[in-house]
Amino acid sequence: AQKITQTQPGMFVQEKEAVTLDCTYDTSDQSYGLFWYKQPSSGEMIFLIYQGSYDEQNATEGRYSLNFQKARKSANLVISASQLGDSAMYFCAMREARTYKYIFGTGTRLKVLA
Amino acid sequence: DGGITQSPKYLFRKEGQNVTLSCEQNLNHDAMYWYRQDPGQGLRLIYYSQIVNDFQKGDIAEGYSVSREKKESFPLTVTSAQKNPTAFYLCASSIPEQGDYGYTFGSGTRLTVV
Numbered sequence: 001a002q003k004i005t006q007t008q009p010g011m012f013v014q015e016k017e018a019v020t021l022d023c024t025y026d027t028s029d030q031s032y033g034l035f036w037y038k039q040p041s042s043g044e045m046i047f048l049i050y051q052g053s054y055d056e057q058n059a060t061e062g063r064y065s066l067n068f069q070k071a072r073k074s075a076n077l078v079i080s081a082s083q084l085g086d087s088a089m090y091f092c093a094m095r096e097a098r099t100y101k102y103i104f105g106t107g108t109r110l111k112v113l114a
Numbered sequence: 115d116g117g118i119t120q121s122p123k124y125l126f127r128k129e130g131q132n133v134t135l136s137c138e139q140n141l142n143h144d145a146m147y148w149y150r151q152d153p154g155q156g157l158r159l160i161y162y163s164q165i166v167n168d169f170q171k172g173d174i175a176e177g178y179s180v181s182r183e184k185k186e187s188f189p190l191t192v193t194s195a196q197k198n199p200t201a202f203y204l205c206a207s208s209i210p211e212q213g214d215y216g217y218t219f220g221s222g223t224r225l226t227v228v
Contacts, residue, residue: 043221044219093157100164100208102147103159104158106155107156
């Protein structure tokens with residue numbers, strides 16, 4: 001069965017430091033997409049970054065990068081130079097190739113300290 | 115500007131009542147989705163629709179119903195059969211075939227049973 005696992009319920013990071021949020025996935029599909037979303041306290045879901053299963057290079061979007069290790073089935077999010085506004089819930093998600101449905105992990109709550 | 119509108123933002127329901135959550139998008143997206151979010155459990159798929167007049171059950175469809183009569187609209191009815199409806203409900207849309215384009219989410223409806 002398809003599954004996304006986020007093992008860190010909560011994380012703290014000092015402002016301006018980098019932080020890594022862990023995500024592992026399980027799928028038997030050869031083609032799939034991996035996503036990270038940010039959810040502030042307002043509840044909206046904000047798309048951060050995408051990695052395709054056939055992409056050889058790690059995805060980057062500004063201060064966000066995705067450390068994709070296909071053999072280990074991991075897709076960790078790295079946030080560089082953390083800002084106070086990065087405090088939020090972060091969800092890892094996988095898109096199924098055939099149905100285009102998304103499966104979400106349970107999330108990691110990040111708190112950036114001043 | 116294009117986007118997804120969910121209404122109302124907050125909704126209170128009495129025991130035994132049916133309530134309908136609205137989701138409208140003007141992005142011309144084919145696919146629409148309803149997710150439920152409970153604390154510590156991430157997002158779980160209720161129903162999804164990839165074309166007008168067609169929809170499929172997700173992982174937790176019991177006690178919910180949907181319709182897709184127009185491309186722009188995908189309302190969710192929480193019926194009295196749903197035993198624990200208090201949750202945060204998120205609607206999303208997408209162009210399924212578009213690779214690195216994630217979901218676009220609405221801002222959510224928080225439903226409370228009183």
